[in-house]
Amino acid sequence: MITATDLEVRAGVRTLLSAPGSALRIQPGDRIGLVGRNGAGKTTTLRILAGAGEPYAGTVTRTGEIGYLPQDPREGDLDVLATDRVLSARGLDTLLRDLEKQQLLMAEIADDAERERAVRRYGQLEDRFSALGGYVAESDAARICHSLGLPDRVLGQTLRTLSGGQRRRIELARILFAASDGGGRSATTLLLDEPTNHLDADSITWLRGFLQQHEGGLVVISHDVGLLADVVNKVWFLDAVRGEADIYAMGWQKYLDARASDEQRRRRERANAEKKASALKAQAAKLGAKATKAVAAQNMVRRAERMLADLDDVRVADRVARIKFPDPATCGKTPLTAANLTKLYGSLEIFAGVDLAIDRGSRVVVLGLNGAGKTTLLKLLAGVEQPSSGAVEPGYGLQIGYFAQEHDTLDDDATVWENIRHAAPDAGEQDLRGLLGAFMFSGPQLDQPAGTLSGGEKTRLALAGLVSSSANVLLLDEPTNNLDPISREQVLDALRSYAGAVVLVTHDPGAAEALSPERVILLPDGTEDHWSADYAELIELA
Incomplete structure (x- = not known):
């Protein structure tokens, strides 16, 4: 259970939420949809409820277990196995290792008295392991992982070798495993920020069922209207105009x-x-x-x-970003080529022998199952990472614009203004202020650290950086993630009208449709084919 009293939430000098004399409560059985336009403070409020951030004013009290999924989970040891990361939610990873060590110790001890002590120690560990669910719980963890599209092959890898989408699904699996007693019912309070990102259609369907059966509290931020309609029984609407939270004790349609x-x-x-x-x-x-x-x-x-x-402010129509990608700089017929690209993480081969040529104005979609190397390929093409073998060759006049799905191109410690200035060092100040205004950044928000922005705001800032360039090849990795429907349509309209070349990675069928691609590259094999409706059906599954 969580209770937030007299809460005031700020981002920099902006007041996002001011609720003096009121309380936000999350109790067992509450399944709350936290909604509002991009920048209204949803992500910041959820972080404060989870204890990952502090309110400007007010108090938050928490009882019981809390499972928190942020938009960009980057903390933790990347050298642990994925399966151990999930099992660690109940401490089972450590217990399993201790049991294995104790078994080896018992086999090596020659002294009867010492062996007897080792046997008793093993029995104590086994009792504790059983109390936490034992091998049934281990099987439950595997079931949750498989339901989220994480096969055994992925679970046996270290987090460092996984894609951003896979790592996020591991964190979601860890949280759901901690909250599950085998039937998906627990007193744990779940705080989930865009949990359907990187999930395919089958996994989203399974997640909806899990959350419907969850008996603890739940607060979810999601642009998946289907999930909200199926799951929530209460709605908190953060009104960005009034800076208040309107509480509706009813389901989504009502x-x-x-x-x-x-x-x-x-x-x-x-x-x-x-x-x-x-x-x-x-x-x-x-x-x-x-x-x-x-x-x-x-x-x-x-x-x-x-x-x-004494009147409430009337809610004005949501502002939308005016997104238009620039006219591309002049370049040669084939501004970007790659030959025999291979990428290894340790002994793990992500893909091998990939060849491609990006012609001027061409439009390409990269497809593959999660973990096939789509994000890695874009990083190699952008020069963010180096291939294990093979080479990326720039052609005449190449200017790359790279959008990273985890917003790696942004400096979280720098302000909004400092980030755009870094992206366009030669642009005039008034031009940049006008550009940021078109992307809904103005006034005190320009001095706000990028790390305090919501996922949608980070997406808009990263896109503003692309617009400030004259890129003739755009490398776009999930550019519509975390966007509200209106902002998403703005991005898709910009894609439709852009005259340069685009290499796109997406789970959003609408993004592929807007691009009108000519070709598809299938990973990990690197096979190239003409785009067809058959590939469009694979977008949500990839």
Whole structure:
């Protein structure tokens, strides 16, 4: 259970949420959808509820276990096995290693008394292992992993060798394993930020079922409307205009109807109040001309001002980023080629012998199962990583624009302004301020550290960096992740109109459709083929 009282949430100098005299409560059985436009403070609020951040004001009390999935889980030891990372949620990884060591010790001891002590120690470890679910729990962990599209091959690898999407699914599996007693029911409070990112359709269906059966508390941020409609029984709407949280104790569809009614009511109340206030001020103006009526006129003006001050702000239409990729710089017929690319992590081969040529203005989608090396290929093409063998060759006039799915191109410690200045060092200050304004960054937000931005805001900032360039080859890795529907459509419109070459990695069928690709590259084999409707059906599965 979590209770946040008198909560005030800020990002830099911006107040995202101010709730004096009120409380946000998460109790067992609550399945809450935390919604609001990009930048409203959803991710920041969830971090504070989880204890990963501190509120500007107010208190948060927590009881029981908490499972928190951030948008970009980057902490922890990357040299541990994936399966050990999942099992560590219940301490089973350590117990299994201790049991194995104790077995070896018992086999080596010659002294009867020492062997007896070792046997007792083994029995104590085994009792503890059984109390935590034992081999049934280990099987449960494997079931959860497989349901999230993580095969045994991946579970036997270290986290360092996995893609960002695989590592995120390992963290989700770890959290769900900790919360599961074998039937998906627990008193654990789950705080999940975009849990369906990097999941295929089957995994999303399974996750919905798991969350529907979860008996602990749940707060989920998601742009997957289907998940919200199937799972949540309450909605917290963070209103970015008013800086308040509206609480709706109802399911998703009823919430949509209630919120629409609330906004209509606020508009009517303001229109009526403005009409009355205008009449009072007009009457006050008439009275004010007479010295004997001056006090009465001033009272009327004050009454009109109080009437307007007591009203809630009317929610204005959400601002949207005005995204348009630049006209590409002049380049040769084939600005980017790669020959015999091979990438190894230790002894693990990600892919081998990949050849490709990116012609001027060409449009290519990279497909492959999770872990096939799609993100790695884009990193090699961008020069962020080096191949184990083979080479990437720039052609005449090549200018690359790279969008990393985990926002690796941003400096989390630098401000929004410092990041865009780094992306476009030769641009004029007014031009950059205008560009950031088009991407909905202005005023005090320019001084906000990039690490405190939401996932959607980071996506917009990274895209602004691309727009500030004259790139003629865009390497885009999941560019629509974490975006609300309106911002997503803006990105897709920009893709449709861009005249340069694009190499795209995505799980979003709409992104592939907007690109109108000519070719597809299939990993890990590196096979190249003409794009067809058959490949479009594989987008969500890849």
